[in-house]
Amino acid sequence: MPDPAILSGTGTGKLVVVDPYSSGSALARRAKELYGLDSIAVLTSQTLPTALLATYPAEDFVAELRYTDVLTTARALEALCGGRPGHLICGSEPGVEAYDQLAAHWGMRPNTGSSQARRDKFLMQERLRDAGVRYIPHHLAEDIESAVEWCAASGLDEYVVKPVKSFATDGVFFCSSPDEVRAACEKLFGRDDIAGELITQVLVQERMVGTEFVVDSVSLDGSAFVVNMFRYAKETVAGNPVYRAMSSVDVGDYPGIVLYVEQVLEALGIENGPAHSELILTEDGPVLIETGARMHGGLGPRLVEESSSHSVIDLTLASRVAPDEFDRLTQAQPSLWRGVIECFLSAQTGGVVVANRVWEVCRELDSYLFDTCGQVPGDHIEKTTDLITSCGRVVLAHADPGVLERDLERVLEMDRRGTLVEVVPGA
Structure with a gap:
């Protein structure tokens, strides 16, 4: 990591990008082109797929930090920037919750409500239901029997089973019977999801047609x-x-x-x-x-x-x-x-x-x-x-x-x- 003394400009001249992977890898270079901003990367996980980690353009950043908790990470960023960073942005899906915590900590146009509901697909559907917005019939299962019993009682013809924090279609199964739901759950429970988190809950939903x-x-x-x-x-x-x-x-x-x-x-x-x-x-x-x-x-x-x-x-x-x-x-x-x-x-x-x-x-x-x-x-x-x-x-x-x-x-x-x-x- 560069010494803070070599980081040019004041805090207002820095952009912090949380998890600059995938398409988020373009943000630092474009911010430099458009606004002359130097960027600092905050990385939240070391257990992402190799293909995703390979998209991180370390050369576009003047420094990087590993996210630990919001207060420790915020203090480290303030030390690098000589004060609160000027700008903050989320680069990819694994960084959503860490980004939300930093944005709320600094009051930098944070999003509102539950940050978890912007990652957890069960909580996401619950928020839609509570807000009166059309949602998919669903069930949160913490064990295989719970998933199978809900499907058997639902009267539905087809189901979707996936980890609650799935992205990039990781761990998503289309099922046509409770037996197929059981088989999908057996493949999911106890393994790590794409972000390296142990799967202890799965979302079971109606498979929508369209x-x-x-x-x-x-x-x-x-x-x-x-x-x-x-x-x-x-x-x-x-x-x-x-x-x-x-x-x-x-x-x-x-x-x-x-x-x-x-x-x-x-x-x-x-x-x-x-x-x-x-x-x-x-x-x-x-x-x-x-x-x-x-x-x-x-x-x-x-x-x-x-x-x-x-x-x-x-x-x-x-x-x-x-x-x-x-x-x-x-x-x-x-x-x-x-x-x-x-x-x-x-x-x-x-x-x-x-x-x-x-x-x-x-x-x-x-x-x-x-x-x-x-x-x-x-x-x-x-x-x-x-x-x-x-x-x-x-x-x-x-x-x-x-x-x-x-x-x-x-x-x-x-x-x-x-x-x-x-x-x-x-x-």
Whole structure:
């Protein structure tokens, strides 16, 4: 860690980013470009997946701290900054509660209500119910029999079982019978979740039927601005949901979803900063799967940059650093200037890569923008069972929706045949 003497400027010139992983890794560099701010990283966990930890750009930060408790961490940050930091932001899902504690400690536009309800999916659904906002029928199980008994008595046809703090589809199971619920619980109880916490509770819910959307928003002083929407396509693999595509849609086409998300944010007390809401549009209207009090993870914000009039990253920073700029940027409603699709590649089996033809083949597509598939022969990859184990992304962008849909089908068909990333099964 650098000596405090080498940290330039005063406390008001520092941005603290809690868990700058995934898309949050872009915040420090962009804050330097837009506002000339130096950034300090606060890291809350050492047990996150290697792939997530690898996204942390340590070179973009003038210092880093390990979060212990709010008072100790706040004092350490004040020592580094020569006083209270000027700005504070949450970078990714594992840091939500630590961020909330620091924001409340310093009175830096904190969100309100229970911080736990912005991480714990059971408490999240309870907050919606208490606020009179549509929610999913659910049950909190602390043992296997409790989960099975609730399902058997519910009269429902299908269920979702997941850890209460699940993210990136970790530990999510789709089940069609109490016996499948039992099997899912046996796989979950007693193991660690994706953030390294022991699973002692699981959420059991009705599986909702409809089209799944993700909605990104940024708020300031209780006023929410919906920046963008995407529509998900998923497949079920051995009971687990696996992402296949995420396609941009125009915010203006779904006013009912915008209104519902605003109600969700109010119920959850997300009054300042970014939020990432996933929901199902059913025949009866939208209903929330979950909301994260942070930006869309992964490539999401970059895809918005490639297709929309507005930037999730810039609005997120403005909401915490420059409120007047936020007000200016949100005067106009967002609009798409072209469509964009993120294709999620899926390894049908774990094993050793013998060929990677993604760039060679996909660059010939009319809508090809870029890919993230850097595997080389000899690399080992896991079978895809969730978002983290996807073996890469191919991103398409084009003004013609027909071209996008045609190229999406080509990518997914080649991926299903195993011709993009060829793998020999085994270790």
